[in-house]
Amino acid sequence: MTRLNRIIGRTPFYVLTGGLALIFLYPILWTSVSSVSPQPGSRQVDGFGWGNYRTLLEYQDGVWHYLGNSVIISAVAVATTLVVATLGGYAFARFRFPGKDMLFLLTLAILMVPYATVLVPLVIWLKALGLNDTLVGVGLVLAVFQLPFATFMMRIAFEAVPREMEEAALVDGCGTFSALCRVLLHVVKPGLITIGLFAFLAAWNDFMVPLYLVSGDNQPLPLALVNMRQQVMGVIDYGATQAGVVVLTVPCVVLFLVLQRHYVNGFMSGALKG
Amino acid sequence: MSTTTSPRPGVAADIPRRTGRRRLRRHRSALHGWFYATPTAALVTVLFLVPLVLVLWMSGADWTLLGGNSGANFPDNFVEVVENRLFWPSVWFTLKYTVITTAILISMALGLAMLVQESTRWRGFLRTALLVPTALGLASASLLFYALYSPQVGPVSPALDRLGLTDANVNVLGTTDGALWSTVILIVWRFAGFFMLLLLVGLQGIPHEVYEAARIDGARTWQIFARITLPLLRPSLALSTILCVTGSLLAFDQFFILTKGGPDGSTMTVVQLIYSLAFESKRDLGMAAALSVIVLAALVIINIVQLKTLRRSPDE
Numbered sequence: 001m002t003r004l005n006r007i008i009g010r011t012p013f014y015v016l017t018g019g020l021a022l023i024f025l026y027p028i029l030w031t032s033v034s035s036v037s038p039q040p041g042s043r044q045v046d047g048f049g050w051g052n053y054r055t056l057l058e059y060q061d062g063v064w065h066y067l068g069n070s071v072i073i074s075a076v077a078v079a080t081t082l083v084v085a086t087l088g089g090y091a092f093a094r095f096r097f098p099g100k101d102m103l104f105l106l107t108l109a110i111l112m113v114p115y116a117t118v119l120v121p122l123v124i125w126l127k128a129l130g131l132n133d134t135l136v137g138v139g140l141v142l143a144v145f146q147l148p149f150a151t152f153m154m155r156i157a158f159e160a161v162p163r164e165m166e167e168a169a170l171v172d173g174c175g176t177f178s179a180l181c182r183v184l185l186h187v188v189k190p191g192l193i194t195i196g197l198f199a200f201l202a203a204w205n206d207f208m209v210p211l212y213l214v215s216g217d218n219q220p221l222p223l224a225l226v227n228m229r230q231q232v233m234g235v236i237d238y239g240a241t242q243a244g245v246v247v248l249t250v251p252c253v254v255l256f257l258v259l260q261r262h263y264v265n266g267f268m269s270g271a272l273k274g
Numbered sequence: 275m276s277t278t279t280s281p282r283p284g285v286a287a288d289i290p291r292r293t294g295r296r297r298l299r300r301h302r303s304a305l306h307g308w309f310y311a312t313p314t315a316a317l318v319t320v321l322f323l324v325p326l327v328l329v330l331w332m333s334g335a336d337w338t339l340l341g342g343n344s345g346a347n348f349p350d351n352f353v354e355v356v357e358n359r360l361f362w363p364s365v366w367f368t369l370k371y372t373v374i375t376t377a378i379l380i381s382m383a384l385g386l387a388m389l390v391q392e393s394t395r396w397r398g399f400l401r402t403a404l405l406v407p408t409a410l411g412l413a414s415a416s417l418l419f420y421a422l423y424s425p426q427v428g429p430v431s432p433a434l435d436r437l438g439l440t441d442a443n444v445n446v447l448g449t450t451d452g453a454l455w456s457t458v459i460l461i462v463w464r465f466a467g468f469f470m471l472l473l474l475v476g477l478q479g480i481p482h483e484v485y486e487a488a489r490i491d492g493a494r495t496w497q498i499f500a501r502i503t504l505p506l507l508r509p510s511l512a513l514s515t516i517l518c519v520t521g522s523l524l525a526f527d528q529f530f531i532l533t534k535g536g537p538d539g540s541t542m543t544v545v546q547l548i549y550s551l552a553f554e555s556k557r558d559l560g561m562a563a564a565l566s567v568i569v570l571a572a573l574v575i576i577n578i579v580q581l582k583t584l585r586r587s588p589d590e
Binding site for chain 2: 014024027030031034040041080083087090091092096097098103107117119121122123124125140143144147151176204205207211212222223225229236238239241242244245248252257267268
């Protein structure tokens with residue numbers, strides 16, 4: 001009886017919170033269903049089917065081309081973030097060298113300068129470097145703005161490793177670099193996954209940096225989708241837009257669900273910072 | 275016995291050699307340190323420091339998109355930017371948007387964090403549901419809501435029609451207020467989970483004993499919230515507020531995609547104006563750089579003020 005009472009007593013809680021969860025999931029579910037549903041003005045007029053996705057395949061260079069651009073930008077950003085932040089975090093955690101504190105503060109200072117305020121000079125500067133309108137240029141710029149978080153995170157990760165671990169390797173005749181590769185990398189792997197995940201989500205989804213820095217054939221998918229929507233004068237193909245949103249979203253949501261623990265860990269150390 | 279004492283005489287003789295070795299080690303350590311830090315230094319210099327200096331230089335130069343640099347003209351760009359007809363409206367709109375977004379997001383995130391604080395399976399599911407939108411890009415989320423708000427295919431306009439608020443054919447993005455609130459809803463949906471998680475980390479840092487002691491002393495739920503939770507949560511709240519204010523002041527994607535600054539420039543944010551000055555209206559990189567410098571300076575000042583007021587410890 002008391003148990004029944006408790007369940008009845010808690011029903012409003014479940015209804016309310018269930019409704020809340022539904023509200024947050026609704027837009028994603030709606031887009032996914034709409035993208036295969038019939039709607040006027042799109043290629044999928046009657047019945048359910050993949051018409052909108054076919055529109056995407058045939059839009060200019062085709063969705064695969066823009067997806068490929070997104071993959072390259074993300075790969076450059078993730079690889080650069082991982083390599084630079086790992087080496088940098090190791091340097092800051094384990095070595096003493098002149099200018100160390102200065103460089104660390106300078107890296108954190110990137111947090112104070114959002115990229116929105118340096119994209120105008122970057123347009124000019126990347127041209128001077130020969131990186132204008134290139135996917136590598138976009139990837140590198142995105143990586144730089146991941147550095148404060150990533151370097152901080154890796155410094156903490158390396159500092160948490162007991163020194164004895166690598167000293168054993170050093171005594172065995174390893175140099176510091178092979179100690180890093182053979183011993184330390186395995187220990188800081190969770191940190192690497194976290195910063196890699198954050199770098200990927202940021203690079204994959206970024207719209208503003210490619211908007212300033214690339215055009216035409218080099219557009220990543222978010223930029224291509226926004227331009228596709230604008231190019232069809234008057235009639236907007238909402239069906240194709242929704243299909244594009246689904247294509248962009250699926251990898252992020254899958255990665256998020258698989259790596260949720262690492263995502264949350266990123267917040268833990270991010271909150272320490274404050 | 276002799277084996278344990280025999281190294282002893284060597285200790286004194288070892289000292290000079292050891293410091294020598296230590297110095298060598300420190301020297302090598304500095305070299306190695308720099309070796310590992312070089313990629314960081316290179317990237318930070320080339321893609322952060324140089325652009326930062328360049329933006330200052332460009333802001334004081336007559337620099338058009340097509341014509342390039344034609345020499346210094348300080349302070350013409352700054353004067354022209356401030357006198358631009360969209361400057362003050364965009365500043366005002368950005369501030370309004372920032373206040374509304376921050377107030378709603380932070381209070382809602384705090385409520386959500388307290389709701390999902392205990393770890394039960396149901397609340398774990400709730401957390402995940404609230405966090406899924408944060409995995410979407412802002413651009414994808416904006417495109418998603420653009421369709422959601424469209425009177426042609428979206429469910430929002432018919433729903434408002436059924437409630438008797440507007441006609442079914444009215445686009446909610448068509449009026450200034452409609453566009454503002456539609457964007458706020460999009461941002462709340464996208465970021466509520468993010469700030470909930472930040473505050474949740476803070477909530478879980480408050481020791482259980484504090485709550486128990488308060489309950490034993492007969493404190494009511496409201497008193498516990500006002501006197502214990504809020505003060506102890508202050509660092510997390512400060513971090514969330516600073517992140518939310520900074521992010522909102524820099525709003526770009528959501529307005530660029532949802533409203534394009536319209537109707538009639540009324541939802542133009544400051545960062546959108548930078549883009550517009552550089553590539554659309556004036557095609558003047560000097561003016562765009564000048565506005566970038568203004569935004570940067572304003573952000574630094576606002577963040578310093580926020581750090582000073584929000585990070586103060588509760589007993590001060």
